[in-house]
Amino acid sequence: MSDIPAVNFPCPVRRVGNGDKHYFFGYYNKNVWDRSGRYFLSNRVEMLTKDLNGSEIAQVGYFDLDNNDEYHAIGETTTWNWQMGCQLQWLEGKEEREIIYNVRSTNGEGTIYPDFCSKIYNVETGEERALPLPVYVVAPNSKYALCVNYSRFEVTHKTIGYRATDNEPELELAPADDGIHYMDIETGESHLIVNLQQLKEFNHVPSMEKAIHWVTHLEINPGSSRLLFLHRWTERVEDETCFLHRLFSVNPDGSDLRLLECTDHPLPQLADDFDIHSVGTFDYEKSEYQISHPVWRNDISIMVWGPHNGSIHYHLYDDLTVEATVVGRECLTENGHMSYSDDDRWLLSDTYPDAETNERFLIIYDAEKDIRYNIGSFYTSPDLGKHNRCDLHPRFSPCYTKVCMDSVHENIRQRYIIDIAELLQQG
Structure with a gap:
């Protein structure tokens, strides 16, 4: 460093x-403050660390920064992990202050993924209502959310998964009934806009054939008119350095699916004699092939850490031309969780721990x-x-x-x- x-x-x-x-x-990609800057979202738990089994309770709420940081709990959830929390976020497009977060389904709210759903809380009135799917990200206009199967994460990327209430479901490698769901925030109605079988068949490469597939890092542009996501696949879920990556963008109705980057590459880790214990905690985050933490800089530009033309950097992609340019070539040399200021001048990010x-x-x-x-x-x-x-x-x-x-x-x-x-x- x-x-x-x-x-x-x-x-x-x-x-x-x-x-x-x-x-x-x-996660880095949700707005913590309300529009006024007064209310500051946060989860509260009893322990610093614990391997989660799905029974641990996290309080959900916010700090009042104008009143000695008083914490207001609005509910509880057992649907959370240390990396993403419960996907707590403001519904920024609503006139009143409303908060959405994921909870465990106990009475059948979940129609597609029965273990998990989401809940909306109105700070002004105290009213609550349930939605039938767990959310990943809500559009800035708060009209729709993108939803995924967190049980698939529990198998493919446990760090961001939710444990099932009873038995973990059996998962097909790339089914046509799993992928990205569009859910209407007002009605709760939903439909699948991109499915895993479709992604496996889109510009198919041999490494996909025996692999399990999933989607992650979903983001919606400021105008709520287009979304991005990562398509990942692997034959060795226990070793993140074996993950393969593609960066896509698509319209909210699933049309105009566009491939921006692919990092398919040979995986010596798939050898039978590979020692999984030789992989360090943050080796995956420092891989020369990883695509991670994409965000929209504006409605047509996407910032991401990943390789392009054989070199890994912070890259800025034009969603229309699919051209990529390097940002901070000499000084931004490590993977991090980035976001831009509204005027596109200031980039905020972090690094992973130094090995020493x-x-x-x-x-x-x-x-x-x-x-x-x-x-x-x-x-x-x-x-x-x-x-x-x-x-x-x-x-x-x-x-x-x-x-x-x-x-x-x-x-x-x-x-x-x-x-x-x-x-x-x-x-």
Whole structure:
């Protein structure tokens, strides 16, 4: 890390709340603050770490940042994991403050994936209503959500899966009745827009034939008019370095499916004598073939960490031309969880732990001046392992003068807010 050109610019950091319990949010791609910047979403649990079996309860709620960080619990869920939480997020397109999150189905709400569904909570009225599918991401206009089979994650990518209530379902490798579902937020009506058999047959390559397939990293552009996702497949689910990747975009009705990148490659790890214990916790995140953490910069541009033309970087893809350009070639040299400011100038991201120090950098990149700022460095214990780890997963505030993160650098799982106003003024 020391050889990477960067400006060290430490910014003020404060813990949210009093730290009486463990708090976390999860993935980097959801808005934590409401529009006013006052209410700050968070899950609350009793433990720092635990291998989850589907019975653990997480409280769901928000901090009131204008009232001494008072925490308001709005419900509970057993449908969560350390990486994604319960997919807690604001329905930003609604006039009133409404929150959606995933819960376990106990009375048959789930029509397609019977173990899991979702719930909407109105902060203004306290009213709740259930929807029949668990959500992955909600469109910015809050008219629809994209939904996936979390039981498939439990097999293919356990870090982001949900344990079944009873027995795990038997999964076909690439069925035509599983994939990406479009769900109407008002009615709960849903239909499949992209299926796994379709993806297996689209520009088919031999490595897909015996592999299990799934979709992940779904994102919807700011105009709610187009979505992206990763198609992954593997013959060895227990070893993430054996995952193969493709980046797609598609319309919300499933039309105009467009392949932006494919990283099919030979896998020596499939040899019978391969030692799975030789793979480090973060080797997968540092693979030269991985496509990960794609986000829309605007309605037609997609930022992603991945390889293109034989070289891995932060790449910016034009969704119309499928052309890719490198961003931060010299200074953004590691995989991270990135997002852009509204004016497209500032890129927020992080790094995975350094192999020697176990420190992670929190990064702000000035795309206009091609300058990387390290605004903080935070330790994580290597004992947490893969499924219980706590990535920083940074996110901008609505006014873009603050960012937040999850962290365990104080030996407790907590939420933090970092003030970046001085840095932005300098820029």
